[in-house]
Amino acid sequence: AQKITQTQPGMFVQEKEAVTLDCTYDTSDPSYGLFWYKQPSSGEMIFLIYQGSYDQQNATEGRYSLNFQKARKSANLVISASQLGDSAMYFCALLQGGSEKLVFGKGTKLTVNP
């Protein structure tokens, strides 16, 4: 069965510092994708970054980067230079190859302090 584990219910970071949000996954499918989404209090899920299982390089999107360690089955999100607007829930999600079904972790609530 596919599973996503986010072990940090809450994280705090000072503005302008970097923060790493942890995500481990479990799947037996060789083809899969990993996503990170941000959900502010308004409820909308905002796509941040994607990593395919066959991608050789770690994905980066602006201040977001994904530290993908396939052998360890981890896909940690790194946010550089945190901003107050980064305060939100962050979800890691797994997409099995050939399927549109996303399996989500329970999320990490990030709070950026001024």
Added chain:
Amino acid sequence: KAGVTQTPRYLIKTRGQQVTLSCSPISGHRSVSWYQQTPGQGLQFLFEYFSETQRNKGNFPGRFSGRQFSNSRSEMNVSTLELGDSALYLCASSFGGDNEQFFGPGTRLTVL
């Protein structure tokens, strides 16, 4: 390019009623997926439609149903509402085939 839109944004219903939620995907996207988000269960997959066909279904009772129209717009219906159906219902669209899924703002349903 317009994003995913969902209507209505908020709904209040009473037990036993039924409800229909609507989702308009990003132009060109043919896959629409629905998710339920509750504090207790988190985000759970309901079903996915591609070119008017349901391709995947989550573990929800038959009271939850959906459909997709030829213009890729999708509707989700919940019949005989229960208190536990109170949730944020999110719709996501994509081109299909392992592409990024983009979410709408959600419909917050409250069942009294």
